[in-house]
Amino acid sequence: MAATPGLSLVRRVPVRVWTVLSWAGLVLSPLVLYLWIALGGPFTVLPLLAMLLPFGALRRRPLVALGVLLAEAIAVELLPLPSPSASGLHQSIRYLQVVTVDLAVGCIAATRRPGVSVTAAVLALVVQLGVAATAELWPGDLETAVIPYVLAIVTVWAIGTMIGQRRRFREAQRAQAEFRAVQAERLRISREVHDMVAHSIGVIAFQAGMGSRVIDTQPSEARDALRAIEETSRDTLAGLRRMLGTLRRADVGPGTAPLDPAPGLADLDGLAARSLDAGVRVDVHRRGGRQPLSPDIDLSAFRIVQEAVTNVIRHAGVRRCEVVVDQRDKELFIEVTDDGQNSAEGTGYGIPGMRERATLLRGEFTAGRRPEGGFRVAARIPIPAGNR
Template sequence: MDASSYPLRPPLRHRLPPVARSALVWCAIAAFPVVLVVTVAFLAGDDPRYHNAVQTIPRYALPVLTMALPAVLLRRVPLVTLTLILLAAATMTVTVHSPFTGHPSDLRYLELLAINLTVGYVAATRSRRLSVPVAVLTLCLEILVGYLNPGDANPVFQPEIPTLAMLATWMIGNSVRSRRQYADALRSQATAQAVTAERLRIARELHDMVAHSIGIIAIQAGMGSRVIQSRPAEAGAALRAIETTSRETLAGLRRVVGGLRQADRPDSGSREHPDPSDPGSRDPAPGLADLERLATVTAEAGVRVELCWRGDRRPLPADIELSAYRIVQEAVTNVVRHAGTADCRVVVDYREEELCVEIVDEGRGGPVAGTGFGITGMRERVALLHGEFRAEPVAEGGFRVAVRLPLPENVPVSAEPR
C-alpha cells in the first residue's frame, strides 16, 4: 500500500469531541485576564540589569501566552479576538513599557505582530467594507498608544513602523481573500460548465436515439396501417419492426437513466466498473459495429443503406465509437424523414490518424435548416472531439454529411476487424 492510499487524518481540533473543544475555548477565555494580570505584575517588577536564564523565559513566555489565548476565538469571532489582543497590548504598553516605569520596549514588537496578524486574518476572511475600517481604527489606536511614550526613542513607537506594518499586513490578507474569491469563481464556473456540458450531452443522446426510433416507428406504423387489410404479412413485419425498435429505444433510455443514477451515487465507482445490479448498466453503448443493425432497421423503413468500410477496422475509444455511430444514425434518420429517396451511402474510413465518416444521398438536398437540433447535435459531438464537420447539399442533387475525427496516438493502426 502506497502513501497515497492511507486516509488523511483530520486536524486535531476536529478529532476532539465538540464538548472538549468548547471546554478548551472557555478555559482559555477565563484564563486570559488572570494571565494578563500575572504578566503585567511580572514585567513591572522585572529589572533588565539582573536578567538571567531563569528570568528570560517567563519574561517572553508570559506575553506570548497573553497574546495567544484570545486566538482560540479567531475563527469564530475575529473582531472579539482583535479587541482582546488590543486590550492586552495597551495594558502592557501603558503599565510596563511606559517611560515613567523606565523599562525597555522590546516586547512591543510581539504586540504589533499579534495585532497585525489578527488584522490580516480579518482582511483575508471578511469583506473590504469591514476590514478597511478595522485596519484604520486599529492603526489609530497603535499610534495613540505610541504617543503615550513620548520619551521612548525606539522606532516601534513612531507612527511610521506601525503604519507600514499595518499596510503590508492588510494588503497580504486582502490578496489572500481576492485569490480565494477568484478560485471560488473558477470552481463555480467550472461546475456550471460541467452541468451545461452534461445537459447538452444528455440532450444530444436522447435526441439522436429517440428521433431515429420515433421516425422508424412512425413510418412502419403508417405502412402497416395501409396494408393491414390487403397484405397482412407486410403489416405483421411492420409491427415486428416497431416492436424491435421500441425495445432498443427502451434499452437506450434505460442506459441513459442508469448512467445518471450511477453518477448520483458517491460510492458508485467509475464508468469502467458500473453497478451490475443497475439494469441500465448492462446495456453497452452502441458503436460502429452496430451500423449493420442500423442499416437493417433503416431498410425496413424503406431506405436502403449501403455501408462501405475502408482501411483497417479496429477498436476505437468509446467516445469516438459512440459519436460516430450517433452521427450516422442522425444523418440516416434525416434521409428517411426529409430526403425523399430510397438509397443512401455510408462510408467509414479508418485512417492512420483519423476516422472519416461520410453519409451521402441523392434526394431533395436543399440548404441546412437552422432551427433543428440534429445538425446542431452532430456539430457539437464533432467539436467535443476536436474534429471537422460539414453538412451541405450536393451540386448534382442530394445531401452530404462529412466528419473527420482525430484518433489518439495510442490506438493501434493494424488490428483484427471487429
C-alpha cells in the same frame, strides 16, 4: 501523496470542537493577562500566552480576535502592571502586541470585504498610536515614530488583501470549472437522448403510418409494421433504462464495474436493418483498417451516422442512402449521402449535435446540399497515436 498521521488526526477533529477551542482561547486570553498582573509578574510566560491564545480564533473569528488583542493592548497601559524587570519585559510585550494586532489585520484583509478590512486596519492603527503616545514611546521626531506603525499596518493589509483576492479568484475558477463540467454533461446527455430517441421515433412513425394505410387491405403487412414498432420501442426503452441507470449510479469511480457497453461502428449493420424497417435501405461501405477505436471516437462516429440516417428517413424522402466509413492511419472519415430533394437542414438539434460531437474530438464536420442533388454529411475525426 498520503497525508501524515498527525495531519489526518487534525482533520478528523470535528469543526464544533475547533469552534469551542477558539472561543475558549478568546475567553482565557484576558484572564491569563489579568492573572499575570494579579500575581505581580513573576511568571513571564503568562503575558506571552495571553497574546497567543486569540490566534486560534483568527481564522474563524478574526474581528473578535482583533477586538480582544486591542483591548489587551489598552489594558497593558492603563492597568497597574508589575514593576518592569531589567530585561525590559514590558517593552517586549508592547512590541509583541503590535505584531499580533498586525497579523490579525492581515487575516481580516484576507477573509473579509475591503470595507471591513479597511475599518479594522484604521482602528488598529489608531489604538496602536494611542498606546504608543500614552506609554511615551515617541522618539524626538513624531513623523519618525508614526511611519513604522503606518507602514506595518499598510503592509499586512496589502498582503492580506492580495491573499484574499487570489483565494476568491481560485474559488471563481473552481465554480466556473464545475459549471462548465455540468453544462458539458448536460449537452452529452442531451445528444445521447436525442440520437437514441430520434432514430427510433422516425422508424416508429414510418411503420405506424404504413400500417394504418394497409391495415384493411394487407393485414399481414400491418402486423409486420406493429411488430417492428414493438421491437424498436423495446430497444429504445432498454437504452433509456441503461442511460438512467448510469446516471443514478452513485458508485461510479476508480475500481468500479464498467458501464454498460455503448454502441459503436460495429453496430452499423443493426442500424441498417432498423432503417430498412423504416423504408430506407442503408448501404454501408467499410474501408481502411478495422483496428479498435477508443470508446469516445467509436460512440461519436456511430451517433453521427445514426443521426444522419435518421435525417434521411425523416426529411429526404428517398428509399436509400449510402454510408462510407474509412478508417485511415491518422483519421476516421465518415460520409452519409442521399439523392433526396428535401433538405435535412432546419432548426432542430440533429446537425448541431453532430457538429458538437466532431468538434469535441478535434475533428471537422460539414453538412449541406450536394451540387448534383441530395444531401451530404461528412466528418473527419483524428485518431490519437495510441489507437493507431
